Every structure is written in C-alpha cells, then in structure tokens.
Amino acid sequence: MDDTVLLTGAGGRVGTAILADLAAAYDWRLLDRDPPTDESAYPGEFVVADVNDEDAIRDAMDDVGAVIHLAGDPRPDAPWKSVLENNIDGTHTVMQAAVDAGVEKFVFASSNHAVGAYETDERTPDMYRPHDDFRLDGTELPRPKNVYGVSKATGETLGRYFHDMHDLSVVCVRIGNLTKDHPPKDYERGQAMWLSYRDCAHLFDRCLQADYDYEIVYGISDNDRKYYSIDRAREVLGYDPQDNSAEFADD
C-alpha cells in the first residue's frame, strides 16, 4: 500500500502501541483532538481536529488509502451524551468522509465492551479460567454492559452499512485489555483478554495488509485462558500473535 494511512486518536494508548512498531512501515497521517506535547515524537504529519469537525475530517482524507479509526471517548463509564457525540456521531463522520474520499480499507477500534454483558453472574468467574469452554467468536449479537459498549456496537453496525452500501472494506477489532510489557496482575478477566503491545501492532498491520469485506474480530493475544476466539483473525487477516498471558502467570 503506497497511500497515506490516517490514524485517528493517534495520541491514545492503542495508537501508541501501533506506532511503537509500525512508525516506519506506513506513510502516516496522525489525527487527534489534543495537540501533541512533542510533535517530533510522531512519525508523520499531525492534524489536530475533532472527529465531528466534518470539514477537517474531509481534508484529512486527502490521498488516504486506509483509515485506522481509534478516536472517541475511551472511558467504559463515559456518559451517554459523550459517546453519542464522540463515538457514534464521530464514527459516522469519519466513515462517511472515508467513503466520499474513496478510501479502500477502514479499521474500526471496537471493544470487548460491545459484548461485556455476556459475562453474567452464572458464567463468571469460570469463563475467565482455562477449564471453561465458553467462547465468543464475533458472530454473536452485541451485549454491552455500558453505553460505551453500545456506542462501539453501533460503530460496528455503521461499518456493516458502509461496507454493504458503499463498498468500503471494514474490519472491526474488539480490542481486549491492552497493557504494556505484561498482562494485568491479579485480574483474571484482563489476563483472559490481554493484548500485548506487539500483538496489537501486528494485528493492526494485518488489518492494513489483508483483503476482506466486512469482519468482526477479537483483538487479544494467544492467551491460554481466553473466551474470545481469535480463529477468524487468524484465518482472514493472517494474525499470528506471539504473546500469551499464561507465560506471565504469578498466581
């Protein structure tokens, strides 16, 4: 891919993990609502804009071949008005601008929170442990535990619409628990859905390289204990994770 890759929400944690490994791999255009403290730390042009600024987003699509859309309110306890504006309306704005600009691939940062309420009292904590075989694979209906998760599920549905009606290739990555260096400690749930920084960068690299129509995949490392299937990410994207939270087990 020769075109520019637009990365929204570049200053956030997922953006940091992606750029840590892929800075030199693409011609990046980085976008964030907040100006960077050190612009020279970023490998590319930096655009300061809100995702609901339609004109700015339209301008940011110039020469763009693929979008990684991470921007939005990342708080699982974010209030409705914020996720409505930043996550739902913002994702529509970015997807519509991408379609209008002829972008080919759109990688949407969804979240484990889109399906958080599958973790019922009856299933937990067993489902966080290796002996349990409950597993979600991305074909299940959304079931969010918070309105942040509702907003991510809506982003997935918007992606489905823009794929079906406007021929955009869309992959929605339900990102697990992204932490640097090691999995969260004393937190079984987070260990089961751990995503290491290098697996995160590799997964988003595959999202930029692979061919697909519309996909929902889970973004976690190859943890022994997991309740999200990574089969689809392996098959369609060629995802080949290197990390496993069990190798850090101290409990």
Add this chain to the structure above:
Amino acid sequence: MDDTVLLTGAGGRVGTAILADLAAAYDWRLLDRDPPTDESAYPGEFVVADVNDEDAIRDAMDDVGAVIHLAGDPRPDAPWKSVLENNIDGTHTVMQAAVDAGVEKFVFASSNHAVGAYETDERTPDMYRPHDDFRLDGTELPRPKNVYGVSKATGETLGRYFHDMHDLSVVCVRIGNLTKDHPPKDYERGQAMWLSYRDCAHLFDRCLQADYDYEIVYGISDNDRKYYSIDRAREVLGYDPQDNSAEFADD
C-alpha cells in the same frame, strides 16, 4: 396489567393500527410530537412532547407499567442527523426514563430495515418467493441498507443494555410492511413481509401480555411467502397471526 401504557408516536401508522383494535383494552397515555387534529379520537390522555424533552418524558412515565415506543423519524431515507437525534438519542431518553420510573415492560418498534442488506443481489428476487428457504430469525447480526436501519439496530442494542443492566423486560419488533386492508400490490418484497393491521394490534397486545426477558422478533403476518421467521414470536409471545398475503394474490 392495571397500570397505564405509554404509547409514543401515537399519531403514526403503527399507533393507529394498535389503537384501532386495542383502544378499550388498556389505560392509554398517548404521546406524539405533533398535536392531534382531533384529540377526542384518541382513547386516553394525549401528551404533546418530543422524545428528547427529558423532563416531559419523565413526567409521562408517571404510573406507567409498560411502554410501546414507536416515536422516531420513520423515513427509510431519513438523514443521519435526524435518526441520530430522533431515533438513537430519543430511544435512549425514553428507555432511561422508563427504567428510572420502574417500568416493567418495554416494546420497541424496530424495523425490517435493521436487516435490509441481507437482501443482496444474489438472493433477490428469489428470497421474496415461496420456493426459497432463506430465512432470518432474529439471532443474526444487524445489516442495514440505510442509516435509518442503523438507528433501529442501535435501539435494539440499547434495549439489550437496559435489560441486562437495569432489569427491564424488552421486546424489539422488527416490523415488516404494515398496510391496511390488503398487502401491497405488485410488490413481492412487501407481500413477503406484510403485516396486517389486525395482526399488528394482536402482536403488540401479546408484547404487553407475555412474559419475556429480552427478545428480537419479526412482526409480519403468516404469509406463505416470508423470509422472516415468526417462530420466536409464536413461542415467546403467543403470537397467532390471522392474515396471509397469499390470500390476496392477484399476480
């Protein structure tokens, strides 16, 4: 059920079909954004309010045991800003107010448009005809052909969230093609998803009477040609439709 039933969007077509048969069956509170031309034509108190007027919606929940939420922009080609405000934000406002007021049952008017893009070029027009066995049953992921459908899918997800986290009984009815007296003519798709007025009233009556947790059902008559299953509506709600578009066949 002795409590008041709040019907939003009472002046619309679905509301008209419901009230035609069920005027005397419930203690209705009727709500619409537009004042009625003849208030005496309505069997109950009429509240003029926008679904995004949080205070008015909160007041309208007084003594309410169940809500039928039909209000919203009903146009399949409605623009994004309208469905964002009227359908997505509006449904959140009404569901949140219902939960806060201790409402037990919430009937959400979803739409066949939540899954319209399953009607691909490869499947149509065969899927509109009796020999074809393609059938959707409500467990499939949303696949909208327009942003109106995206907004209806989001309402379903909001219902899932309010059920799981706030113990509201929610049924989402993916309403087919509601027409009075007879199915649409020369329109195979509309005949396959026809919902007669009396079956519509009966279905919403069942939604008020039956016990359920969270359901997505299709709202169509018992048409010979159909690509939406009504099995779930029969099983969970006791839906027993009387009409069949094939009995009106003239082609």
